[in-house]
Amino acid sequence: MLPCAEAEWRHAPGPNSEISARVNAAMVGVTMEGANLGRGRFDRSSGTFDSDPTWGEMFLQPIVRGTAGQWYGEVSAVGAITFGDGDPTGFTTGGDGQWDVETLVLGWRSGNPEDDVSRPVIDLSLGRQALNIGDGFIIDDGNFDAGDDGGVWLVPRQAFQRTLLARVDYRAVHADLFFLEADPDNEEPAFAGANLEYRFEKQGHLGLLHFQILDADAPTAFLARDGMEVSSVRINDYRLPWAPQIALWGEATLQRGEGRYGAFEASAWYAETTYHFDLPWSPRLSYRHAYFSGDANSADELRRDYDPLFYGYDVRGWGTWFQGEVTGGWLLFNNNQRNHLVHLAATPRENLVVGAIGGSFRLAESNYLGTPVTDRAFSDEINVYADWWVSSQVFVTGAVAMMFPCDGAIEAIGDEENFHVLEVAVYYFY
Numbered sequence: 183m184l185p186c187a188e189a190e191w192r193h194a195p196g197p198n199s200e201i202s203a204r205v206n207a208a209m210v211g212v213t214m215e216g217a218n219l220g221r222g223r224f225d226r227s228s229g230t231f232d233s234d235p236t237w238g239e240m241f242l243q244p245i246v247r248g249t250a251g252q253w254y255g256e257v258s259a260v261g262a263i264t265f266g267d268g269d270p271t272g273f274t275t276g277g278d279g280q281w282d283v284e285t286l287v288l289g290w291r292s293g294n295p296e297d298d299v300s301r302p303v304i305d306l307s308l309g310r311q312a313l314n315i316g317d318g319f320i321i322d323d324g325n326f327d328a329g330d331d332g333g334v335w336l337v338p339r340q341a342f343q344r345t346l347l348a349r350v351d352y353r354a355v356h357a358d359l360f361f362l363e364a365d366p367d368n369e370e371p372a373f374a375g376a377n378l379e380y381r382f383e384k385q386g387h388l389g390l391l392h393f394q395i396l397d398a399d400a401p402t403a404f405l406a407r408d409g410m411e412v413s414s415v416r417i418n419d420y421r422l423p424w425a426p427q428i429a430l431w432g433e434a435t436l437q438r439g440e441g442r443y444g445a446f447e448a449s450a451w452y453a454e455t456t457y458h459f460d461l462p463w464s465p466r467l468s469y470r471h472a473y474f475s476g477d478a479n480s481a482d483e484l485r486r487d488y489d490p491l492f493y494g495y496d497v498r499g500w501g502t503w504f505q506g507e508v509t510g511g512w513l514l515f516n517n518n519q520r521n522h523l524v525h526l527a528a529t530p531r532e533n534l535v536v537g538a539i540g541g542s543f544r545l546a547e548s549n550y551l552g553t554p555v556t557d558r559a560f561s562d563e564i565n566v567y568a569d570w571w572v573s574s575q576v577f578v579t580g581a582v583a584m585m586f587p588c589d590g591a592i593e594a595i596g597d598e599e600n601f602h603v604l605e606v607a608v609y610y611f612y
Contacts, residue, residue: 199250206243210335210607212236217270218512219587220599226272237266237276241338243284253290256311260284262333269334270512279332285341286310305349312340313347313360314496315377316389316416318503319433319452322494326367336607337495339365344372354381360393364492371398371407386419386429394439406485409441429456431470437489444483450474450516463528470525472505476518476547487547490516499569500581501525501539506563508585508601509543514560520544533571540564550594559588580606 190204213236217223223235241262248255263279289307315321324342327333344363350356358377364370375393382388391414398407414435422428434451452472459465477487493503493516504510505521521544527537545558567581585601592598 201246201248203246205612206245207241208336208607208609209238209240210605211238212335212603212605214270215602216599217601219591219595219601220597221595223267223270224272235267235270237264237268239264239333239336241333241336243338252292255289256285256287258285260338262331262336262338264332273328273334274332278330280330283310284339302350302352307347308345310341310343311345313342313345313362315358315391316418316433317431317497318494319416320391320412320414320435321492322496323492324362325365328367356381369398369405369407371395382420385421386417389416389418405489406443407489408443409439410437410446410489411439412437427458427460429458444485446485448475448486448488450488463530465526465528468525470523472521474516474519474546476545476549478547480552487518500537500567501565506541506543506585507565507581507583507603509541509561509563514543518546520546535569538564538566545590550590553594555590555593557589557593560590561588562586575611577609
């Protein structure tokens with residue numbers, strides 16, 4: 183999760199109004215060895231593979247915010263570019279990039295939930311904006327950042343391109359009513375629904391989510407979303423009263439319904455526990471088991487494989503829903519898989535977090551993106567990472583990832599080299 187910038191220009195033109203401005207910028211460099219198990223980078227224009235990719239990305243985002251009484255607004259733009267080879271799946275290539283509006287929001291808020299708990303606080307907004315629910319398992323990122331966006335690793339664009347939001351806070355209860363539309367790179371689905379949360383007194387929440395996809399573009403080879411209904415129940419960061427050092431996370435979701443391109447019968451769930459040690463460096467150890475359904479018969483009109491929808495990175499950071507920097511970033515995308523992950527992290531200094539993640543990945547059904555396999559064992563992976571807040575304005579993060587293919591991946595992809603990644607990013611906030 184990225185830090186909040188403290189450097190920000192502010193101006194108060196009146197007693198109940200304020201205008202502020204800031205700029206976010208970042209650059210990342212990524213190099214790979216054994217990309218796609220030795221086949222190299224996939225070139226989507228030619229349909230062929232070439233050498234191991236080395237590439238970088240940069241983005242710049244100026245942001246202006248304003249308040250006037252109970253009204254507020256925000257406008258921002260993002261310019262991003264990819265240079266070098268581009269990523270191993272061919273989502274971007276060197277030279278991809280453009281400027282575009284990121285947020286354009288107008289809203290009205292009845293008050294501050296922290297100021298008066300005796301009455302509900304209502305927040306209404308519309309425009310281009312981001313929405314995160316829970317820990318980003320289903321709804322977090324409204325823009326895929328592929329192709330001309332030029333930022334598939336940095337993902338600087340998060341906003342849904344059309345939104346209507348109503349948020350309500352009353353004591354321990356929070357609710358969201360929403361209409362959202364994602365970007366064209368993601369089939370441009372428009373969907374509406376509700377999120378309800380009960381926030382525990384000490385920490386964490388229990389949540390319910392339901393929405394329906396009202397419209398979506400014609401499906402791609404692996405996406406068909408029109409008419410899908412999504413329901414989930416979750417618990418996030420609940421601390422056991424008799425053992426507060428233990429935190430529980432989990433979510434279960436069903437995808438049902440029927441649309442223009444067929445029907446849906448898919449599911450996914452995860453269960454995770456974290457133990458926070460009362461030791462120097464505040465170490466914490468977690469274990470997660472996650473399941474995402476697959477489809478044993480993709481020829482019919484019933485989609486049984488789980489659609490990962492709009493998951494993201496922002497809430498909990500490394501290893502959350504990009505499960506494995508190699509496997510989760512470039513090969514498996516929270517679809518047709520069963521995972522075991524162990525995560526150990528520590529804080530040796532107040533501004534430094536280090537961690538290691540080990541994962542074992544299996545296919546839920548005996549196919550990889552439609553290619554039949556005889557062995558469901560897909561990969562084992564180790565990631566080592568560090569997050570360093572150099573100052574309130576500079577944040578450095580990086581990881582080394584090593585993926586070791588199992589028979590299912592070797593059979594599906596057609597090669598057997600270990601897939602290694604080195605990535606370092608620098609963020610600047612002003």
